[in-house]
Amino acid sequence: MKFFDAGQEAEGFIAIGQMATGVIAIGQLATGVIAIGQLARGVIAIGQLAVGVVAFGQLAVALTYGGGMIGLAGVRIRQSLLVYGLLGSSDPWPSGRRFPHAAPIIVRQTRRTITVVRTVLAGVLVGVVTLVALSWLPSLPDRLQDPPAPPTYAPGTR
Secondary structure: OOOEEEOOOOEEEEEEOOOOEEEEEEOOOOEEEEEEOOOEEEEEEEEEEEEEEEEEEEEEEEEEEEEEEEEEEEEEEOOOOEEEEOOEEEOOOHHHOOOHHHOOOEEOOOOHHHHHHHHHHHHHHHHHHHHHHOOOHHHHHHHOOOOOOOOOOOOOOO
């Protein structure tokens, strides 16, 4: 496995470039555990269109936490501008400090029809994150391995 790769369709532990794939991927169409760039997808995605378990950007789709301008997240972070939270609201940094035990998720009580809509949206959100952001994850170890060695021929046959 390459530790560092740069260029178009870069693949490695750290990959930089267009269509970069790696554990840490930076660039347009970045795909990785940590993906940074335009059209970023992965577990933690940061970019203009970010899709992931945790996503931050102008258009964010996140399974748990989401931040940015417009987005859809399982739990809404208060610092975000227009992120819609499905489960409820939470402030993970109350009083400017990080105290996870002091930031419970506040589940909003709504009518039954809104609860059904919220449940359907949560299913769509899980599907989008699984198909778009995490579909590459099972094949990542295979793609990051060293390419096979060239074939060897018997002496005098080449």
